[in-house]
Amino acid sequence: MLAAAIPGYLALCSCVSSRVHSAIPAFATALTSTTTNVQTAFETVEQKYEEAQALELAVNYDTAGFDPDKVNPWLQPEDMEARTKLLKALQQYASQLESIAGKDSMDEADTTTKALGASLTEISKSEPVKKMAGEASMASNAATSAIDNIARWLMESKRSKELPNLIQQMQEPIETICTLLRKDIGERTKGSHGSGLRDQLWLDYSQLIMEQDSFIQHNKDKLTPIEKRTEIERLPALVRERKESDETLAQTSDCLKQVVKANAELLKAVQTKQDLRSEINDLFQEASRINDFAHSLNTPSK
C-alpha cells in the first residue's frame, strides 16, 4: 500500500529534485571559485609587497644595509586568518550544499538498494525459502523497488524541506560578506587614488617599477648588454602586469556582486520551477577564468 503511494510523492518531489540537482552544484562550484579568487587576490598583494621590499633592499643595500626588523608582512596574521577562516567556511557551505543536493547520495542509495535486492534474491533461491514462498523472487523484486522508493523519498523530502530554509538563512550573511569583501578589494579612481587591495596592488607595482628602474640606473655600467636588456624589458612587463592585475581584482569584485544575486536566485530555484542554470553558469565561467589568471600572477615577477 505504502509502496504504491510512493511514486505519487516522488512525482511531487521530482520538480524540486531536478532543479536542485542542476542549480546547486553549479552554484557551489562558482562560489568555491570566487572564494578561491578572493584568497588568491590577498596572496597576490602580499606577494607583490614582498617583491617590492626585496627589490628595495637590493637597490639600497650598499647604502642602508639589511635590517631584519624591517621584514614584515603587509597584513597582520590575525587579519588574514579571519578572512581565510570565513572563506573556508563559505567553501564548506558550497561543498555541503553540493553533497546534499548532488546526485551522489541518491546514486549511493540506488546502489545499496540494488545490492540489497541481489541479497534478497539469493535468499529467495535457497530451498527452505522456496518452500515457504512460491513466488519469493517476485516478492524480493517488489520489496527492493519499494525500499528504493522509500529511501529516495525520505532523502528527497529531507532536503527539499530543509534546504530552502538554510539557503534563505544564508542570504543575509552572504550579502554582508560580499559587501565586506568588495570593500577589502576596494576600488581605483585616478592616479594612485583608491582603496583596499586594488590600491595596495597598484602601489606595490608602482614601487616595483620605480625600484627596478633605480636598480638599472645604478648598475647599468656593470651589466652585460644581455643582462641590461633583460632588466630593461621587465619595466614595460611590470606596467602591463599592473594593469591586468588591477582588472582582475575589479572582476573578482564583480563576481562577488553576482554571488549575492546567485544565492537569491538559487533560493528561487529550490522554491519555484524557475531554471537558473544559465545565470549561475555565467558566474561559474567568469570565476574560473579569473582563477586561472590570478594563479598565473601569483608567481614571482622575476
Next chain:
Amino acid sequence: MGAPQLTPGALTVSQQDVHDAYSDLYDNLNQAYWVASTIEDKDRLHGTAETVFEILTALNAADIKSRTDDYAKLTKAVSDVNKKLKAIQEEMDKIIHNLTVAKNMADAITKALSTAKSFGL
C-alpha cells in the same frame, strides 16, 4: 573645566582624506622621478617615495584591519548553517547506512541457510 569645545568643521579629516593626501604626494613624487634627469635627483625622489609608500601601505593595512572583527561574527553565522547542513547529510547517510545493514543481514541469512544446507538441515 568641561570638555574642550570643538570648532565646527574641526576633526572632520577622515582616514580616507589622509590617504588621498598621501596618494597625491606619492603621485607627484612618482611623476617627478620619471622626468628627473640626474641620478642624484632620482635617488632623492625615490627615497621619499619609498617613505610615502610605507605610509600608504600602513593606511591600507589599517583599513583592512577595521573590518576584521566583522569577519569573525560572519564566520560564526556561516558555521551555524554548515552545522545544520552537516546534520542533514548525516540523516541522509543514516538512511543509506540502514540499507547497508539490511543488505548485510540478508547476506548473513543467505550464508546461514547455505551452511544449514551443507549439514543436511
